[in-house]
Amino acid sequence: MSEPAETTTAxxxxxxxxxxxxxxxxxxxxQDFWETEGTFDAPNPVGELADASHPRAGAPKLHVQxxxxxxxxxxxxxxxxxxxxxxxxxTRYKRMTGFNVLxxxxFDAFGLPAEQYAVQTGTHPRVTTEANVERYRAQLRRLGLAYDNRRTFSxxxxxxxxxxxxIFLQVFNSWYDPEQRKARPIDELISAFESGARVNPAWATATPVEKRKIIDDHRLAYVSEAPVNWCPGLGTVLANEEVTPDGRSERGNYPVFKRSLKQWMMRITAYGDRLIEDLDALDWPEPVKLMQRNWIGRSQGAHVDFATETGGGTITVFTTRPDTLFGATYMVLAPEHELVATLTAPTWPSGTKDSWTGGHATPAEAVADYRAKAAAKTDEERQADAKEKTGVFxxxxxxxxVNGVRVPVFIADYVLAGYGTGAIMAVPAQDTRDWEFAEAFDLEIIRTVQPTDGWDGGAFTGDGPAINSARTDGDLDLNGLGVADAKARMISWLEARGHGTGATTYRLRDWLFSRQRYWGEPFPIVYDETGLPVPLPDSMLPVALPEVADFAPRTFDPDDADSEPETPLSRAKEWVEVELDLGDGPKRYTRETNTMPQWAGSCWYELRYLDPKNDKVLVDAANEAYWMGPQRPGDTGGVDLYVGGVEHAVLHxxxxxxxxxxxxxxxxxxSVEPFRKLFNQGYIQAYAFRDARGIAVPAEEVVERDGAxxxxxxxxxxxxxxxxxxLKNVVTPDEMCETYGADTFRVYEMxxxxxxxxxxxxxxxxxxxxxxxxxxxxxxVDEETGAVRISDDAADEKTRRLLHKVIDGVRGDMEELRFNTAIAKLIELTNGLTGLAEPPREAVEPLxxxxxxxxxxxxxxxxxxxxxxxxxxxADFPVADPALLVADTVTYPIQINGKVRGKIEVPADADEPTVRAAALSEIADHLAGREPRKVIVVKGRMVSVVL
RNA sequence: GCCCGGGUGGUGGAAUGGCAUACACGGCCGCCUUAAAAGCGGCUGCCGAAAGGCAUGCGGGUUCGACCCCCGCCCCGGGCACCA
Structure with missing residues (x-):
């Protein structure tokens, strides 16, 4: 390296x-040196990025992302x-301890802002995106981040x-086999239907088009006409995960409406169990695991069939508490439930209470009125009204x-159409919501679980012995059983008598995968004359985004729930209408004009880093197995350390x-999982300042005086x-590099x-x-002359002990990502060396x-x-000499009744009686002749005396 | 309401049963300088002249000994919220 250019300073x-x-x-x-030399290139086992001569070729691997x-x-x-x-x-530390580090x-470069900017300015999103990526690269390079630059992509x-x-085609061309609990190629399903190995009654008589429809209904990626989240303000549909609890878009905060629209879905629900179960094996923060469990929302219980008297058919409910069936005193359907119309009676039956009718003359009127009111409510209003239970009979x-008792059937909006079967059996004694409804509507309450002593009334949701839970004919008796046993007994009784089955339901819905946007991946799908989707062969990939005149989807009045989505790609007519030979001669096809959601690109990027230049396969099997494969039996495999913000806990x-x-x-x-260990970093936030008008003022110009x-x-x-x-409080890394240097900035942040x-x-x-x-x-370096001022003489004992104590501590801290305490120790070592006239190489080099x-x-x-x-x-990271970590003398603080009253210094190998005697003599003044009641000597730590 | 995470000097934080406040910022004092900045050195939890006392959100408990473990409460941040 050349000498630094002379710096211009005061x-x-x-x-x-x-x-x-x-x-x-x-x-x-x-930075130039590292780039030229490819210093941080990590060798792959095979392929273009393999390098047997690399110092870490074949070493234990570490994949950090x-x-x-x-x-x-x-x-x-x-x-x-x-x-x-x-x-x-x-990773720089781990490289120095012998790992081959990836x-x-x-860059996650598809997405809304570039598109919105394009809409405003007419600049192509690709232009904006590439400029932004270049700026990011320059900013990151300036920080000296040690990336393998051969592996970067957008x-x-x-x-x-x-x-x-x-990958989309892989998903499209698969189905989920519940018996094998895994995805399988769709061809295997077709063969199974053909051979009869899987029975599908409709198959034998189905036309070819009907057979395609049957198959399409089994694919992991499928088109469905179903209620989706339509956001007119954005002009696109959104996944459930992208809608806030108050029914608005996470991006832009526009109202979101439930609309039935034809859209692409991914069958993520098929993986509900595995997504929950495999969390146990992951080294992830508990809160993130919990958020995923909650989002998937698995609940186990039973489906139970209730016959109806009026010939309206059977009402199937889902319950997690089949043990409480003897306490079911009424039923509730969601207002939108499909059986409501057929069930509703012509007149109020005798015994109908006034509060049940909503003031209407007939059930039909009451039901119609209630359904209209419920439909008019937004999710937000529905939640605001949640405290007060409403409904009609x-x-x-x-x-x-279970006991043949007649129970009235209500509709009420506290039962959600979208969960379970949209109908419940109400057990007020053991469910808080049912209790509230029962009180409001004067319904019977029968306790079937004995509450704990002193229970002050209300629904009892805890565990306890079953009561009032036996059939008069002796066919079923749960009394005395705990909740878990009672559930099991009830489920087997229901199954034996044909009244229900054990069941599991999920809160998780299938993933809405299409968006009405320009700046996203086009689907590798066309439609033929039947209107059914046809996958393109691999040889036709990529399906490149076409040029269009207008990047904007059609947006609408944010409150116009009845508007229809219109995709930007649909306007590229010459692209949409295409002639292709997909195996049966040239034919006209129509391209899919939706694009994929922004999450698609980030769903698998950890894999592409492993083998970014490979144009034959997604990732070579040997490279994948080396960097991400399971490391031992039972291991999920995956990225060894994945660092990012907690905001992606359920989405990405x-x-x-x-x-x-x-x-x-x-x-x-x-690998079974993409990310073995997850770490959520915190956020750096900042103060902002506002003047008397509430306007933000530049934070850097604000001064503090006397606490104001x-x-x-x-x-x-x-x-x-x-x-x-x-908020005018942005501080950039570029400013910090300019004013202090990148290393100072890095050290400060850590x-x-x-x-x-x-x-x-x-x-x-x-x-x-x-x-x-x-x-x-x-x-x-001598600041005046630039000369190296290191001594090659041996370090003194004190310096040497300090050095090795610091090495030992820093290694421990680095392994546990405790960078702040590692740096504190390095500062202590530095401060310990600055006092020396000629710092010894022996200590400076490890530092x-x-x-x-x-x-x-x-x-x-x-x-x-x-x-x-x-x-x-x-270079090898320093290793502490264990012999230098044990001190030859130890200072013992001496406590009397918990307060430190003195200290003694004794040889490290002093035995207990010696320490005890030395301690007692040290505090003789405090004892004033009294005999201690107890003396505790904690070896190497302290002496505690009780008077 | 339920479930997580957290409350330590003026500030960021350290200590996971054993000398509370490492390291750093800020502040004060000094050196250097015509001066200022930078740099270097010292002091800096609070009360007190000192001796000493008091301090880890509050109140109890366990222990020779508790920031750390247990019970109850308060406050802050986050997630979920009629999910049967």
Missing amino acids: ADTPRFRYTAALAGDIERRW DMFPYPSGSGLHVGHPLGYIGTDSY HPMG TTDEDYYRWTQW TGAFAVNP LLYARFWHKVLFDLGHVS WYHDGEKVTREYGKMGKS AMGPLDVSRPWDTRAVVGSQRFLQRAWRLV ILMMAPFAPHLAEELWSKLGHTGTLTY
Whole structure:
């Protein structure tokens, strides 16, 4: 390396001080070096990226990945790279401990903002997106992040989305076999129907088109006419996961309506059980696992059939508490339930209470009125009204199958059409909602579980012995059984008598997979004259996005629920209408004009990093097995460490797991899960300031005086939140690199707290990290002359002990991602060395190696100044000498009744009686002749005396 | 309402049963400087002149000893919310 260019600084700043300018010079040089040398290229076992001569070829592997960013137009602020710097520090450390490290970075570049910008300005989304990606690359490069640059891509690259489309075809060409609990090729289902191995009564007589429909209904990707979330304001439909609990779009906050529309779906529900069960094997934060469990919402219980008296058919309910069936005193259907019309009685039966009729003369009127009111309510209003139970009696009665008792049937909006069967048996004694309804409508309450002593009334949902739960004929008696046993007994009775079956239901719905947008992956699907979908062969991939004049989907008045989606691609007429030869000669086809949701590209990118140049397969089996395969029996495989924000807990992470499992079932990957270990980093937030009018003022211009804040002499108020343009509190990594240098910025971000904790940004405090690096620099370089001032003499005993204590501590911290405490220890070591006239090489070299993960440019520079050639990337991380970790003397604090009253220093190997005697003599004054009641000596720790 | 996570100096944080407040910021004092900045050194939990006392959200408990374990409560952040 060449000597640094002379830095221009104030006249009296020492010429060789580690200033921002010098740091910038060092950083640029090393970034160029790393890039030219391909320093961070990780060798694959096979293929184009294999390299048997690499220092880590064949070494134990480590695959660490960040959730890749969407490259937004405003670039990075200091909060964005927190996780990237964390994984970079960790992987640089692991490289030095012998691992072959894969740490790639890419860009999730399809998505709404580029499209909306395109709509406003007419700029093609590809142009905007590529410019943003270049800006991100430059910003990340400047931070010295050690990526394997051969493995980077954007999801918008044709080479990439070609494989996204290929995976879609895999999903489309599969069905889920519940017996084998896995996806299988659709051809196997067709063969099974043909041979009769699987019985489908309609198959034998079906026409070819009908057979296609039957098959299409089994595919894992399918078109369905079903209620979906239609968002007129965005002009597109949305997945359930993209709709907020108050019924609005997560992006844009527009109203969302339930509309029945023909859309692509993915059968993620088939994987509900496996998605829940396999969570147990993952090393993920518990809250994220819990959110996924809740979202999937598996509940186990039974379907129970209730006969109806009026000939309206059988009402099937789902219940998690079949044990309480003797306490079912009424039933409720969702207002939209299909049996409501046929059930509703012509007149009010005798015994109808006034409160049940809603003031109407006939059940039909009451039902019609209630249904109209319920339909008019938005989800939001429905929730707001949730406290008060409403409903009306249908005039119909059903028969409780367990004891033959007649129970009235109501409709009420507290029962949801979309969950279970849309109908419930109501057991007020054991269900809070049913209790509230029963009180409001004066219905009977029969306890079937004995509440605990002192229960003050209300529904009892806990465990207890069953009561009032026996048939008079002795055929069934649950009394005395606990809830679990009673459930099991009841289910077997229902099954034996044909009244019901054990059952499991899910809250999870199938994944709505099509969007009415331009900037997304086109579907590799065309439609023939039957209107049924036809998959394109692999040879026709990629299906490239066509050029269009107008990128916008048709949007509507956000409240216009009856509007119809219209896709941008449908306007590219010459693209949509196409002649193809799909095996039976050239024919006219119509292309699918929806595009895939933004999640598609991020559903599998962890796999493409493994083998990004491969144009034969998605990922070579040997490369996949090496980087992501299971490491031992029972292991799920997957990325060894995946770092990102908790906001993707159910969206991205659920979809990616689903796709990965399909690919596993079809034999394309050996790992069962995409991400073995997940880590949620915290957020860096910032203070923002507003003046008296409530307008945000530039945060950097605000000064603090006596606990108040002022801007231009005017008092302003402070708030805490995200960094953003509108709050005028954005701080960028570029500014930090300019003012302090990238290494200082990196050290500061890692030192300011644990990686998983959110915290406020404080530019003023960055100088502390710069001072640390300056002190370390000064250990090696004379600031005035630039000469290396290291001594080759042995370190003194004290220095040596400090060094090895720090090595030991830093290794432990690095393994556990405790970067803040690792840096604190490095600062202690540095401070311990700065006092020495000539710092010993023996201690300085390990210090530099240990600093390398956090301040890689500085470390490389000092390493070469100490006479080493090339990079330290693959140098060995220091190892502590165990002999130097045990002290030869130990200081024991002495407590009297829990308060420290003295200290003694004794040889480390002193036995207990010696320590005890020394301690008692030390505190003789405090004892004043009294005999201690008890003396506890904790070896190596302390002495506790009780008076 | 239910389920998670958290509450430690002026600030970010350290300590997972054994000397509470490591490390850093800020503040104060000093060195250097014509001066300022930068840099370097010292002090800095609170009360108190000191001796000493008091401090890890609040109240109890277990223990020789509790920020740490247990019980009850308060506050902050997040998730879910009529899911039968």
